[in-house]
Amino acid sequence: MSVTFHGVRGSTPCHGSEILKYGGNTSCVSLDIPDVDPILFDLGTGLRYFGRSRPAGMPFTGTCLLSHLHWDHIQGIPFFTPLLQVDSRVAVYAPEQESGASVASVFADTIKPPLFPVHLEVLPGDVSFHEVLDSEFTLGEQDQVQVMARQIPHVGNTVGYRVEWAGRSVAYLSDHQMPIDGSFVATPGAIELCAGADLVIHDAQYTPAEFELKRDWGHCTIEFAVWMAAEAGAKKLALFHHDPSHHDDELDELVAEATRLGLEYGVDVFGAREGLTVAVGDVPSASDG
Numbered sequence: 001m002s003v004t005f006h007g008v009r010g011s012t013p014c015h016g017s018e019i020l021k022y023g024g025n026t027s028c029v030s031l032d033i034p035d036v037d038p039i040l041f042d043l044g045t046g047l048r049y050f051g052r053s054r055p056a057g058m059p060f061t062g063t064c065l066l067s068h069l070h071w072d073h074i075q076g077i078p079f080f081t082p083l084l085q086v087d088s089r090v091a092v093y094a095p096e097q098e099s100g101a102s103v104a105s106v107f108a109d110t111i112k113p114p115l116f117p118v119h120l121e122v123l124p125g126d127v128s129f130h131e132v133l134d135s136e137f138t139l140g141e142q143d144q145v146q147v148m149a150r151q152i153p154h155v156g157n158t159v160g161y162r163v164e165w166a167g168r169s170v171a172y173l174s175d176h177q178m179p180i181d182g183s184f185v186a187t188p189g190a191i192e193l194c195a196g197a198d199l200v201i202h203d204a205q206y207t208p209a210e211f212e213l214k215r216d217w218g219h220c221t222i223e224f225a226v227w228m229a230a231e232a233g234a235k236k237l238a239l240f241h242h243d244p245s246h247h248d249d250e251l252d253e254l255v256a257e258a259t260r261l262g263l264e265y266g267v268d269v270f271g272a273r274e275g276l277t278v279a280v281g282d283v284p285s286a287s288d289g
Contacts, residue, residue, distance in 0.1 A: 001168050001280045003199065004030045007046020008272040010175070010205050010219070010241035011072055018247035023274030025049065026072040027174050027241060029201060033165050036140045038062040041161065041172045041201070043092075046274065047076030059087035060125070063139055065147065066094040067174045068158040069106055077127070078111055078120065088125030093149070095157040096131045104129040132159060134189065150189030153177035155218040162193045168280045169197045171234070174241050176203040178220035182211065184227045194232035198280045201272065202228060204239035207254070222258050230265035237262065238272040 007013075007025030014024040026044030033039065040050070043064055054060055060082035067073060082088045094103045107129070111120040120127065132149040139145040148162040152173055160173035171193045179185050194200045205219040220228075222239060229237040239258060242251060255271035262269035270278075 001034075001165055001170070002032045002277055003170060003201070003280065004032070004050075004277040005046070005238075005240075005272045005274055006030060006050045007042075007044045007076070008240055008242055008274060009044075009244055010203075012244050013045045013072070013075075014244040016247075018249075021248040021273060022242060022251050022271065024244075025274060026075065027067075028076060029172065029272075031163060031170060033140075033145060036145055036165070039139065039145070039163065040064040042067055042073045042174060043075075043077045043080075044073050045076045045079075048079040048081075049274070051080045051082050054082055057085070058082075059085040059089075061089045062091075064090060064092045065149075065161045065163070065172065066092055067160065067172070068095055068154060068156060069097070069103070070156070070175070071110075073174070074107070074110070077107075078116060078118075078123070083123045083125035083127070086124040090125065090127050091130060092127060093130045093132050093137075093147075095149075095151065095159045096133045098157050102129070103131055133157070148193065150193050152187060152190050152193075153218075158218075160190060160193045162197065169199075170280055171197040171200045171202075173200070173202045173228075175218055176220050176228075177216070177218045178211075178224045180215040182208075182215070184224060184231075186228055186231065190228070191232050194229060194234050197232070197234045199236045199238060199278065200229045200232070200234040201238045201240045203241045204258070205241050205243045210243070222254055223261065226258050226261045226265060226267060226269060229267045229269075230262075234267060236268040236270075236278075238270060238278070240272045242271075
């Protein structure tokens with residue numbers, strides 16, 4: 001089992017020579033499991049590049065585990081070229097909405113004129129929606145992949161996911177609001193997702209100084225992410241959802257500091273960047289950044 005990062009940036013896609021190392025696309029991570037159709041975490045602009053990596057002209061079948069419906073996590077789907085194939089199928093699991101509106105209706109109301117040139121439904125491929133909150137379900141033809149969804153604090157209904165296969169586990173908490181008083185406390189659901197995981201992919205958007213100004217914006221500090229992984233007994237932590245204002249040199253410094261902190265806590269820490277593939281259970285080499 002391996003994960004590949006296609007988009008690691010939070011809030012908005014960004015561009016420039018100063019972010020070439022980590023990349024500027026928003027959240028999208030693919031999970032590759034033998035004999036299982038591809039599994040995606042989120043549908044940000046990184047999805048476009050995942051789509052370009054697929055065989056041209058071939059239909060696609062896969063699953064997306066969508067954390068929430070904020071724009072930076074769904075804006076890649078109209079540009080996912082496999083959906084131009086009539087036999088393509090994408091099953092999207094997403095959190096129930098506080099408003100009571102269906103997830104399907106939110107997508108239909110968002111990806112349409114005048115906000116977008118065409119309706120999502122006109123794309124030849126099929127997108128189906130399945131609502132979750134605190135849920136468990138299986139994927140794969142033989143139900144060999146176990147998925148846990150748990151509601152976690154953010155802005156609006158948001159879930160994190162835990163995927164288990166053959167004794168290996170990946171937890172994904174892309175947007176996670178730490179306590180606004182700055183304390184290091186996590187909800188039982190968040191701990192459950194990360195407990196003993198081989199890899200935790202976790203929100204690490206803010207420095208402590210930035211958090212002081214944005215306490216209720218739905219995210220956490222890098223230090224909280226490291227603490228969270230250690231508190232749950234996770235083995236490896238990928239710092240994720242990088243702030244759009246953090247350039248490569250700054251991220252290098254923040255990742256280095258987090259790595260040192262991780263050594264104190266007993267957690268392997270690295271910074272997620274576009275194009276990086278990590279085999280679950282293996283520590284990335286120094287060349288992987």
